[in-house]
Every structure is written in C-alpha cells, then in structure tokens.
Amino acid sequence: MAKPKLVTEYRCVLNKDRILRVSDNVDDAHLAAAVIRASIGDSPVERMIVLGISAVNDVIGTAIVAQGSVHNCAFTVADVVRPVLLMGAGAFIIGHNHPSSSPALSPHDVALTRKIRKAADILGIYLVDHIIIAERTHASMRTLGMLSDTLDAAAE
Numbered sequence: 001m002a003k004p005k006l007v008t009e010y011r012c013v014l015n016k017d018r019i020l021r022v023s024d025n026v027d028d029a030h031l032a033a034a035v036i037r038a039s040i041g042d043s044p045v046e047r048m049i050v051l052g053i054s055a056v057n058d059v060i061g062t063a064i065v066a067q068g069s070v071h072n073c074a075f076t077v078a079d080v081v082r083p084v085l086l087m088g089a090g091a092f093i094i095g096h097n098h099p100s101s102s103p104a105l106s107p108h109d110v111a112l113t114r115k116i117r118k119a120a121d122i123l124g125i126y127l128v129d130h131i132i133i134a135e136r137t138h139a140s141m142r143t144l145g146m147l148s149d150t151l152d153a154a155a156e
Contacts, residue, residue, distance in 0.1 A: 029140035033131050035059055036095035041133055046073035048096045050080055052089030053128060061087040070099050072108075077119045084125055091126040095133060103132045103139035105146070113141060 032051065039062055040047040048066040051059050063083035066075035073096060084092040094116065098104075113130045120127045129142040141147045 029129060029131060029138070029143050032093050032095070032129060033133055033138040033140070035062070036093075036097075036131055037133050037138075040064065040095070040097050043067075043097055044099055045069055046071070046096055046099060048073050048075055048080070048094065050083050051093040051095070052084055052087035053091040053093060055090060060089055063087075077112075077116050080116050081119055081123065081125070084120075085123070089125065091128050092120070093129045093131065094127070095131040098132055098134050101135040103134040103137050105132060105139055105141065105144075110141075110146060113147070117147070 035051060036049055040049050046068040047064055050063045050065055052061040052063075054060045061083070065079045065083060066073045068074055080094055094113070096109075109130070109132065113127075116130075117127045127147065129140055129147065131141070132139045
C-alpha cells in the first residue's frame with residue numbers, strides 16, 4: 001500500500017481592512033466613477049479595482065487587484081473575478097486609472113474587458129461596467145456602448 005501523500009489545504013479569506021463610505025448606489029457610471037476615484041484616483045501608477053455590487057446596485061465591497069507602472073497594469077482574469085466571488089457579489093464593476101490624464105480606451109483595455117466578461121458569464125456573475133478614470137473625467141465602456149449584449153455577440 002502506498003504511503004499517504006500530504007497535501008496543503010488552502011483557505012480564501014475576505015479581508016475587510018478598509019471601509020469606504022458610499023452614500024448612493026452605483027446605478028450610473030458617474031456614481032461608480034466617484035467610488036473608483038475615491039479609492040485609486042490619485043495614484044501616480046495604474047491600479048485596477050473591482051467593486052462588488054449587490055442586487056440593488058449597492059457597493060458591497062472593493063478590492064484593488066493590481067498595481068502597475070505609469071503606462072500599464074498587469075493582471076489576469078482570475079485576479080479580477082476572485083474577489084467578486086469572495087464578496088458573494090452577483091455583479092461587479094471594474095475600474096482603473098490612467099495617470100496620463102486621458103481616459104481614452106486602448107485596444108488592450110477593450111480586449112481584456114471582453115475576456116473578463118466571458119469568464120464572468122460562465123460563472124454567472126454580471127459585469128456591469130469597466131470605467132477608466134483620469135484626472136478630471138472618466139470613460140465608461142457601458143455608456144460608450146462597448147458592453148452591450150448585441151455588440152459583444154457581434155464581436156464573437
């Protein structure tokens with residue numbers, strides 16, 4: 001008989017180490033952008049944040065999932081989706097800042113968002129929006145029509 005193999009047991013823990021007071025629900029891009037700006041808006045490097053959203057559009061949690069350089073931020077789809085699952089959120093908004101002061105979407109931003117959306121769809125969680133914030137403004141992929149169901153289906 002073979003000797004039993006020891007296997008490491010892992011636990012995922014949601015760390016509630018910072019409380020962000022949100023007075024309104026995030027039912028439009030301006031409110032969501034304000035929450036994102038409060039968390040990462042003044043960062044001199046790109047940062048990616050996830051907002052877990054409840055069934056009534058309240059923010060139930062936030063997680064900074066990546067931090068990069070002045071020009072980019074590296075992360076995986078799993079880095080984005082993991083905290084959403086840990087929060088128990090049925091929906092989420094992703095956001096990142098552009099220290100360059102321009103909220104213009106890059107082709108890379110669009111491609112990564114579509115990958116995240118596909119993974120979220122498989123897991124049964126809803127990607128509400130991807131918001132890029134800059135110094136005084138923001139861009140919402142949903143508002144720009146880049147996350148609509150018909151456009152996504154046509155792109156596949």
